[in-house]
Amino acid sequence: MILDAQHPLSSGLTADSRLIQAYQGVRPDVTPVWFMRQAGRSLPEYRELRVGTRMLDVCLDPELASEISLQPVRRHNVDAGIFFSDIVVPLKLVGVDVAIVAGKGPVLGKAVRTSADVDELTALDPAILDEALAPIRDAVSRAVSQLGSTPLIGFAGAPFTLAAYLVEGGPSKDHIHARTLMHAEPKAWARLMAWTADVTGRFLRAQVLAGASAAQLFDSWAGALSLADYAASVAPASAAAIAHVRDLTYSVNNVQGNVPIVHFGVGTGELLKEMHNIGADVVGVDYRVPLDEANRRLGGAVPVQGNVDPALLAAPWPVLEAHVRDVLERGRSAPSHVLNLGHGVPPDTDPDVLTRLVSLVHDVSAAE
Numbered sequence: 092m093i094l095d096a097q098h099p100l101s102s103g104l105t106a107d108s109r110l111i112q113a114y115q116g117v118r119p120d121v122t123p124v125w126f127m128r129q130a131g132r133s134l135p136e137y138r139e140l141r142v143g144t145r146m147l148d149v150c151l152d153p154e155l156a157s158e159i160s161l162q163p164v165r166r167h168n169v170d171a172g173i174f175f176s177d178i179v180v181p182l183k184l185v186g187v188d189v190a191i192v193a194g195k196g197p198v199l200g201k202a203v204r205t206s207a208d209v210d211e212l213t214a215l216d217p218a219i220l221d222e223a224l225a226p227i228r229d230a231v232s233r234a235v236s237q238l239g240s241t242p243l244i245g246f247a248g249a250p251f252t253l254a255a256y257l258v259e260g261g262p263s264k265d266h267i268h269a270r271t272l273m274h275a276e277p278k279a280w281a282r283l284m285a286w287t288a289d290v291t292g293r294f295l296r297a298q299v300l301a302g303a304s305a306a307q308l309f310d311s312w313a314g315a316l317s318l319a320d321y322a323a324s325v326a327p328a329s330a331a332a333i334a335h336v337r338d339l340t341y342s343v344n345n346v347q348g349n350v351p352i353v354h355f356g357v358g359t360g361e362l363l364k365e366m367h368n369i370g371a372d373v374v375g376v377d378y379r380v381p382l383d384e385a386n387r388r389l390g391g392a393v394p395v396q397g398n399v400d401p402a403l404l405a406a407p408w409p410v411l412e413a414h415v416r417d418v419l420e421r422g423r424s425a426p427s428h429v430l431n432l433g434h435g436v437p438p439d440t441d442p443d444v445l446t447r448l449v450s451l452v453h454d455v456s457a458a459e
């Protein structure tokens with residue numbers, strides 16, 4: 092489907108931005124940079140807005156969600172905004188009993204542990220999201236109207252990461268119940284993954300149709316899986332989730348493009364190739380695998396995103412600077428590179444360090 096003429100990719104507002112160029116495999120004049128979790132607790136203006144509110148209520152308030160998405164763009168001069176929301180928002184909207192507990196993460200009213208639990212969950216009809224996602228579409232279009240030529244990235248959780256929360260009932264270290272269900276009840280697992288792909292795919296598509304210029308799928312907990320389990324029991328559902336945005340194209344000055352899709356996971360060094368193969372354009376790399384090695388594993392033809400170690404944000408500046416220069420240097424081996432962290436911004440990060448890091452990346456890469 093071709094995006095409508097007002098979409099910032101179709102209108103030409105964001106199609107030539109550094110971020111979209113790099114995501115399309117073209118190396119722009121300057122390496123683009125944004126940070127996972129750039130919107131959130133590292134910013135005093137975010138903490139101020141959040142006083143007395145619940146996370147999921149804020150996600151469903153279009154004015155607040157758009158304002159919080161814009162805060163880090165105003166402050167840091169990053170090359171992209173990321174939509175402020177959470178991976179569990181579409182679960183909440185389809186009718187799942189889920190809350191986000193401060194300092195902990197998503198917690199479910201009831202864990203989905205058996206085939207009967209899966210039947211009960213999947214009886215919730217994903218089609219109701221078409222209407223229920225209205226506040227998300229509203230928030231995205233408000234943010235996009237303020238961002239001008241800076242692209243907004245839409246995102247969603249990958250089916251495995253969402254299923255990990257659903258099956259565990261909350262955050263978990265090794266996701267053992269999810270991995271047990273995968274093998275003990277393979278048919279129920281397949282139903283769970285297909286349903287989750289539909290729910291999360293609709294959330295992602297709604298953001299792109301409302302004006303997001305790129306889409307990122309977060310499979311944060313896929314690093315708990317073996318390559319064999321990932322390929323057999325997870326990758327098909329991630330491909331199905333991505334298929335919700337894979338058909339979206341734009342045409343500007345007679346040049347056709349597709350909405351770029353980024354796929355990121357933590358501890359997924361063994362899975363990089365598979366994570367690309369499900370239909371992603373760009374692979375996000377965590378801090379464990381250097382970018383030149385990630386590029387080698389990906390076959391040398393895939394744009395990469397990453398991978399400054401978030402731990403170094405709190406190290407003395409010369410230590411961080413040397414690390415960032417090394418990341419940029421290794422990133423030069425790939426066709427193109429978007430600088431990011433290897434995971435999210437830690438909540439206690441000094442925001443001035445992030446601002447300084449953005450100008451370092453722009454200065455160093457412009458001089459190359």
Ligand code: CP3
Pocket residue numbers: 126127128129130131132141146173174175176177178179191192193194195196197246252309311435
């Ligand atoms: O700036 C951005 O990156 C956009 C906003 C964003 C949030 N969550 C806001 C949020 C994004 C992209 C996410 C994705 C997300 N949510 C992931 C994938 C990315 C990753 O970090 O691996 C995951 C696994 C979740 C689930 C989740 N939600 C967790 C683990 C937490 C943190 C728990 C905590 O308090 O440390 C949340 C809550 C959450 N989502 C917060 C924010 C800003 C913190 C809530 C608060 O401010 O109280």
